[in-house]
Amino acid sequence: MALILGIESSCDETAAAVIDSNGETLAARIVAQRIASQDEMHRPYGGVVPEIAARAHVEVLGPMIEQVLADAGLALDDIDAIAATAGPGLIGGVMVGLVTGKALAMAADKPLIAINHLEGHALSPRLAEPALAYPYLLLLVSGGHCQILEVRGLGDYRRLATTIDDALGEAFDKTAKILGLGYPGGPAVERLAREGDPKAVPLPRPLVGSGEPHFSFAGLKSAVMRAKQAGTHRDADIAASFQQAALDCVIDRTRIALGACGPVTALVVAGGVAANAALRGALEELASSAGLPLVAPPPKLCTDNAAMIGWAGAERFAMGYSEALDVAARPRWPLDANAAPVRGAGVKG
Ligand code: KG4
Ligand code: ZN
Numbered sequence: 001m002a003l004i005l006g007i008e009s010s011c012d013e014t015a016a017a018v019i020d021s022n023g024e025t026l027a028a029r030i031v032a033q034r035i036a037s038q039d040e041m042h043r044p045y046g047g048v049v050p051e052i053a054a055r056a057h058v059e060v061l062g063p064m065i066e067q068v069l070a071d072a073g074l075a076l077d078d079i080d081a082i083a084a085t086a087g088p089g090l091i092g093g094v095m096v097g098l099v100t101g102k103a104l105a106m107a108a109d110k111p112l113i114a115i116n117h118l119e120g121h122a123l124s125p126r127l128a129e130p131a132l133a134y135p136y137l138l139l140l141v142s143g144g145h146c147q148i149l150e151v152r153g154l155g156d157y158r159r160l161a162t163t164i165d166d167a168l169g170e171a172f173d174k175t176a177k178i179l180g181l182g183y184p185g186g187p188a189v190e191r192l193a194r195e196g197d198p199k200a201v202p203l204p205r206p207l208v209g210s211g212e213p214h215f216s217f218a219g220l221k222s223a224v225m226r227a228k229q230a231g232t233h234r235d236a237d238i239a240a241s242f243q244q245a246a247l248d249c250v251i252d253r254t255r256i257a258l259g260a261c262g263p264v265t266a267l268v269v270a271g272g273v274a275a276n277a278a279l280r281g282a283l284e285e286l287a288s289s290a291g292l293p294l295v296a297p298p299p300k301l302c303t304d305n306a307a308m309i310g311w312a313g314a315e316r317f318a319m320g321y322s323e324a325l326d327v328a329a330r331p332r333w334p335l336d337a338n339a340a341p342v343r344g345a346g347v348k349g
Contacts, residue, residue, distance in 0.1 A: 006310025010089025054092030083313020087330030196240030
């Protein structure tokens with residue numbers, strides 16, 4: 001059994017967790033975890049302000065780690081390794097978590113494991129269900145990332161698709177902003193969409209039908225803006241029509257990716273937008289038509305958290321990986337270093 005301290009600080013969540021890699025149940029695998037969201041601090045700006053984020057991580061992280069160890073009834077000395085997110089993300093925040101991890105590793109003479117935040121999301125389904133076997137097809141949809149990856153094994157990822165402009169969560173957040181729903185917008189758009197008619201507003205489905213499974217949401221967002229400005233639609237109808245258009249894109253793109261990947265054991269969805277119930281329902285249908293199970297971690301493991309970082313650390317620890325203490329924080333860090341750049345792609349890890 002290995003006990004791993006996980007640290008996450010790459011965006012606007014400060015989080016720490018203790019993972020027991022051998023726990024029989026999910027509750028036993030996550031020995032303790034704490035998350036402090038900075039949503040309130042960023043809300044007035046309608047998005048994450050990097051400097052505010054980094055300062056808040058500094059204030060919260062140290063005491064949080066003490067608390068999470070106390071929750072677990074453990075001392076730092078009982079921990080086998082420290083896993084900290086080392087990128088990609090907002091560099092100030094990443095540095096706070098990584099430097100904290102390094103300091104603890106040095107003070108307690110424990111191995112430090114630098115985790116790619118995207119690997120944390122990619123392996124989070126195995127934290128939920130360790131029986132989930134490699135290789136699986138992963139739809140990773142969050143505020144900063146929108147990718148389809150063939151997860152072949154620990155550290156072995158083939159990127160099949162990425163976004164050429166906005167991430168899916170970003171599209172939800174921008175739609176929320178246009179509709180005055182506040183930040184973060186995904187859950188608010190989903191709630192409002194339940195009261196609307198998904199067919200009420202004609203909206204585009206960018207890239208649907210294209211042979212490669214990439215994503216694009218900028219044109220959809222602009223169309224949402226025009227629909228709002230026209231002043232003739234109910235906000236709930238705009239939200240429902242936007243969500244339907246976005247999900248149509250995701251399902252079409254994922255279908256193409258399923259045809260382009262090798263044999264897989266499951267279709268897996270992770271990242272913050274995986275909390276969206278309509279998305280889960282649509283993916284469930286797609287997976288069953290492909291004869292595959294859909295694996296979706298519980299929503300709390302889909303949004304940013306430290307349990308997934310601790311779990312990725314546990315998988316790496318089991319393979320004997322660790323890093324020297326001069327390992328650098330990386331604002332950009334693609335999971336598949338060999339993936340060809342996509343024309344028009346904003347560089348998003
Ligand atoms: O994984 P995450 O916590 O942070 C990033 O790494 O980006 O994802 C946050 C994103 C935000 O864009 C948020 O609006 C979106 O996930 N999100 C949702 C829902 N819950 C969170 N989008 C749509 N529907 C939801 N229920
Ligand atoms: Zn994330």
